[in-house]
Amino acid sequence: MAAEPPAARSPQGWLNRLIARPGFQAWAARFPLTRGLVSREGAALFDIVAGFVQSQALAAIVELRLPERLMEGPxxxxxxxxxTGLAPGRMALLLQAGAALGLFRRRRDGCYALAARGAALAGVPGLQAMIRHHGAFYRDMADPLAxxxxxxxxxxxxFWPYVLGARGSIDPELAARYSALMADSQALVAEDVLAMVSLRGIRHLMDVGGGSGAFLQAVAARAPDMVLTLxxxxxxxxxxxxxxxxxxLLGRMTLHPGSFRDDPLPRGADAVSLVRVLYDHGDDTVAALLRAVFAAxxxxxxxxxxxxxxxxxxPERAGDVYYAFYTLAMRTGRTRSAAEIAGLxxxxxxxxxxIPHAPRPYVTSALVARRPG
Incomplete structure (x- = not known):
């Protein structure tokens, strides 16, 4: 008889086997001291199971611009x-789903009004563009094991060919599409970064991989005398x-063309920002980039x-589920913990x-470091 693995003999292993028994689940759902926990865990598990349906309902809501249309009133x-091409009954089904997701409110007269969450969906920069972009991600996730x-x-x-970094190999139209999508959401990212990181004492900031310049635009508003390079x-x-x-702002910024894979970074800046750059790339590329920043x-x-x-x-949902699989589908990078980035x-x-506290880690986290001397 094969010996049990250590995990199976541990108290946690015994407890997990007990919880996995259907009979125990039925008993725990009835027992007063455990039924609340069982109900919460069951609801959380169902939320995971139903997640793909919720995301597709959200996609339909965005595609039909329902938050914007309800902004005018119920x-x-x-x-x-x-x-829209939908029968009234099918629209009612979609609105009911949106209400269940907290985006809309159903009124007694049968009309639907916009809820606070729905208003945020309409107003958060770049959020709806990202949801529309999810069609490609969703198809890539159709066979998760593959x-x-x-x-x-x-x-x-x-969609993201820029991460390959080969000069001259990128279609300008694709580059424009990438930059537009990044810029749409960069305002939100910049807001959180500038809340976490002090710019005090910085004379010249160079943003490497800064795309359309949305982050530097936010910096320019906070630090009107700072020299800026993209x-x-x-x-x-x-x-x-x-x-x-x-x-x-074009007159107060220097736009420096180059690939950090092939070209040395320009000197002169006393601070360098890498905003949504490292997770696009593998460890070897990241290590080389950080050495180049250090040298500059x-x-x-x-x-x-x-x-x-x-x-x-x-582990947390944004970094270890959403962004982890997103970067996996990009096929070049990966999400890293703050400790991993600190080690690099x-x-x-x-x-x-x-590592400052991140108010919204699902938007961005941050890390700051210095070159000794």
């Missing part, structure tokens, strides 16, 4: 169905020039890293590493 299902085994050809890998691929910079020109900074220069991070010893920074020579 509407009846038949009225909202007009021009994705995990590396057997799937993914759509996201084609370093990114030549195919991306026209988008940045248009955005910054429209904001009246003067003694005492600062590094700012901002991106969604994994939970490490304390130390290996590159950085010290005084700090």
């Amino acid at each position: 509407r009846a299902p038949a009225e909202l169905a007009q021009g 994705l995990l085994r590396g057997e799937a050809e993914t759509e996201l890998a084609g 370093f990114d691929l030549p195919e991306v910079l026209p988008q940045a020039a248009r955005r910054l020109s429209g904001a009246g 900074l003067p003694p005492g220069g600062r590094l700012i890293v901002a991106e969604p991070m994994a939970g490490g010893d304390r 920074c130390r290996a590159a020579g950085f010290s005084e590493i700090g």
Whole structure:
């Protein structure tokens, strides 16, 4: 007879086997001291099981612009169905789903009104663009085991070709599409980064991989005297020039074309930001980039890293589920915990590493470090 594995002999293993028994579940659901816990755990498990349906209902709500239409006031299902191709009964089904998700409120007269969560969906920059973009991600997740085994050809890998970093190989139209999607959500990211990280004492900030310049635009509003440099691929910079020109900021920024894979980073900045950059790339590329940043900074220069991070010893949903699988579908990068990123920074020579509290880790977390000296 084969020996039981150590986990099976442990108290936790015994408890897990007990909980997994159908008879125990039925008893615990009736017993006064455990039925509340069983009910909560059951509801949480069902929420995981039903998650894919909720995301598809959300996609339909966004596609039909229901939050924007309800911003004008409560509407009846038949009225909202007009021009959508949906029968009133099907629109009622979708509105009822939205109400169950907390996006809408059903009124006694049968009309639906916008709830606070739905108003946030309409107003948060870039959120609806990301939801529309989820069609590709959803298709990439259709066979999760094939994705995990590396057997799937993914759509996201084609959507984000910039991460391959080969100069001249990127279609300008794809680069523009990437930059536009990133810029739509970057305002929210910038808001959180600037709440976590102090810019005090920084004279010249260089944003590496800064896309359309949305992060530097936010920095410019906070620090009107700071010198700003944007370093990114030549195919991306026209988008940045248009955005910054429209904001009246092009004159105070330097746009420096280049690939951090192939080109040395320009010198002169006393701080470098990497906003949603590291998780796009594998460990070797990240290590090389951090060494390049270290070389470009003067003694005492600062590094700012901002991106969604994994939970490490304390796994969490945003970093260890959503972004972990998203980067897996991109096929080039991965989410890392703050401790992992700190280790990579130390290996590159950085010290005084700090990890500020993230108010919304599902938006971004941050890490700061210094070049000694």
